[in-house]
Amino acid sequence: MPNDDTIEEKRVYSDKAGKVEVFVASELGVVAVDVSGDRVGEFGLAHRCTARAIAAEGERVAVATDEDVDLAVGDEEFEPTGFGPAVAVGFHDGDLLAANEDGWVARYDPERADEVDLTDLDAADADAAEKLAWQTLGHVETVRAIDGPLVAAADGVYRVGDGDLSHAGLDDVRDVAGRGVPLAATGESLYTLGNGWMDVLDGVFRSVSGDGFERAHAIAGTTVYAKVDDEWQEADLPTDDPVVDVAYAPGAVFAVTEAGTLLVDAGDGWQTQVLGVRGVAGLAVR
Numbered sequence: 001m002p003n004d005d006t007i008e009e010k011r012v013y014s015d016k017a018g019k020v021e022v023f024v025a026s027e028l029g030v031v032a033v034d035v036s037g038d039r040v041g042e043f044g045l046a047h048r049c050t051a052r053a054i055a056a057e058g059e060r061v062a063v064a065t066d067e068d069v070d071l072a073v074g075d076e077e078f079e080p081t082g083f084g085p086a087v088a089v090g091f092h093d094g095d096l097l098a099a100n101e102d103g104w105v106a107r108y109d110p111e112r113a114d115e116v117d118l119t120d121l122d123a124a125d126a127d128a129a130e131k132l133a134w135q136t137l138g139h140v141e142t143v144r145a146i147d148g149p150l151v152a153a154a155d156g157v158y159r160v161g162d163g164d165l166s167h168a169g170l171d172d173v174r175d176v177a178g179r180g181v182p183l184a185a186t187g188e189s190l191y192t193l194g195n196g197w198m199d200v201l202d203g204v205f206r207s208v209s210g211d212g213f214e215r216a217h218a219i220a221g222t223t224v225y226a227k228v229d230d231e232w233q234e235a236d237l238p239t240d241d242p243v244v245d246v247a248y249a250p251g252a253v254f255a256v257t258e259a260g261t262l263l264v265d266a267g268d269g270w271q272t273q274v275l276g277v278r279g280v281a282g283l284a285v286r
Helices: 110-114 123-131
Strands: 020-025 029-036 039-048 051-057 060-065 069-073 088-092 095-099 104-108 134-139 143-147 150-153 156-160 165-167 173-177 183-186 189-194 196-202 205-210 216-220 223-228 231-234 243-249 252-257 261-265 270-274 282-285
Touching: 020 051, 020 060, 020 252, 029 051, 039 069, 039 270, 051 143, 051 282, 060 088, 060 095, 069 095, 095 143, 104 156, 150 183, 156 173, 183 205, 183 216, 189 205, 205 243, 216 243, 243 282, 252 282
Parallel strands: 051 088, 088 143, 143 173, 173 205
Antiparallel strands: 020 029, 020 282, 029 039, 051 060, 060 069, 088 095, 095 104, 104 134, 143 150, 150 156, 150 173, 156 165, 173 183, 183 189, 189 196, 205 216, 216 223, 223 231, 243 252, 252 261, 261 270
8 A cells, every 4th residue: 555645635626627537446545536538637535445346426426435335426525324334336327326245235315314313312323323324125145346227246147126136147247337238247258138148258257347338348357358349359458457447438438457557548549647546446437
């Protein structure tokens, strides 16, 4: 882990004109990076924590930490939600979803907690009331990731329903891309959902991303595959460091490596920026 003076800790503000914010989850915390086209601007530590997973939707960014699910909206600071230690987070139809290391998956509804009067409760009871904001959806075996309506777990893919989870096939699923045509990364193949799950690439896959339209990437070992004109091919990246995750913005693709290097391709090839953090778990864009 780097020394504290290797990265500036700062409050992140959202000046959206012509740029996006990229959030990188690391063992030091959440790093926020301003990017315009393929030019990386100001970046710094937006939230100190041990980040295990991260997701963004609209103005919201959620991070799964070893203590809680923390949520930031717009220019606000990250605040705990009362979920407890988490291993995965995601958004679906405006709802925040999270899972813990015991395999419980839940949906966040702060209005449920708002109905409880905390005025006369002691600390323990107030903490329990705060947890009412989370509605349990179900239990699975070892959650690995959440994306859109899909949960990746050791015993397969699960789909989030109105108030429950339903098994949707496969086994040993390491990651899912739930927007558009679903994709699933497993320990033996990369799958796409058509007339059932169909394997498109063989290999030990650990990550998959998609924007719900044309763009998609999958990672097997140190190899990154990109979907180009409906065909999967190896991506040529300017780094030998293993890539952890890929995310998208209009007109740009982002990737981040285990050693904390951010890669940006806005159409003119990959640009890189060392962020000065280690133990990277993922990235999200808003």
